Amino acid sequence: MATRNLYVVRHGAADPFGELTEVGERQTELLAARLARLPVDAVWHSPLARAVRSARIIGEHLPGVPVREAAELVDHIPHVPDEIPPAWAGFFDGYGAEEAASGARLADALTDRFARPADTETHEVLVTHAYQVAWLVRHALDAPPVRWLGMSCGNTAVTAIGYRHGMAPAVLLYNDMGHLPAELRWTGFGPGVRP
Template structure:
């Protein structure tokens, strides 16, 4: 018996190109959400959670429209956040990014992700399928946590809008990464959200 966690980044939102942090999905973002819903349609989900931010909530709503048996629930543990600050072993190339992040934001993100991993990365009995619709940094942190990589490694893991990442855990075994940022369901013109130039 296996516990599966399906991690989906929200669809592209209308205000992304204007530098705004949140907003409703763009027409392309809505098409991305429809495509991921079709991709996930065969899976018997036990629970669906999403970030309360508009772009993630709307993605969850569109997924549920195509999969009416799903009842998405908001979770504050899935908010967009910065999980860590600059660590001693992090490459110096990341210093400019953290220059604009306050210590309060880092502390809030660290506490949130501690609670999130305690809530979601816990083996449940039986065959379990859970869907989490959230943000790039949250998915990166879950993957880093599952692989037990150094804390700063979340900065090197990026997900496209409505990309699919899957973690799985069998009884008495560690978490494994089944898929990371799988885009097979998205045609080229719907693939958005990745940085044009890798951070490292």
């Protein structure tokens, strides 16, 4: 039975201007070496600079594999809950109905394009952002839309989801950073204890 295999990855660590840092480039090199062991058919990336650069680095390790932009992978807020959890009130402060509707349309476009089976066996890498990784996992698990909140994703972490006709999606890996040494893990998060 054909499986559409998505390897959904967050871009490497970036600076405040959205450009990859040296750490982000090193993380992405290590991710690319890991992905080079897979039969990748295509690399899709967000139009934002940090994802574009990450995808190009990955593409350098995958000769002959097309590297293309997918607007659906852009960084956005995929869902604004009707009742915002108190811990998230500041995050959504000032977020209007028009922005929420736009985010919902982008989230639907993302799942419509990528979160579905294919007729042939495929292996695709999606280079995107933390919120989009969380949204795809939430969607694969058929969890309520609010569950995307709080699903942290490390830079260059791998999430693998398989889609087959007639079956529920299978989340095979989530936020796997096994290709990174300890000092390169958990970038993009605040201070605290990390596993």
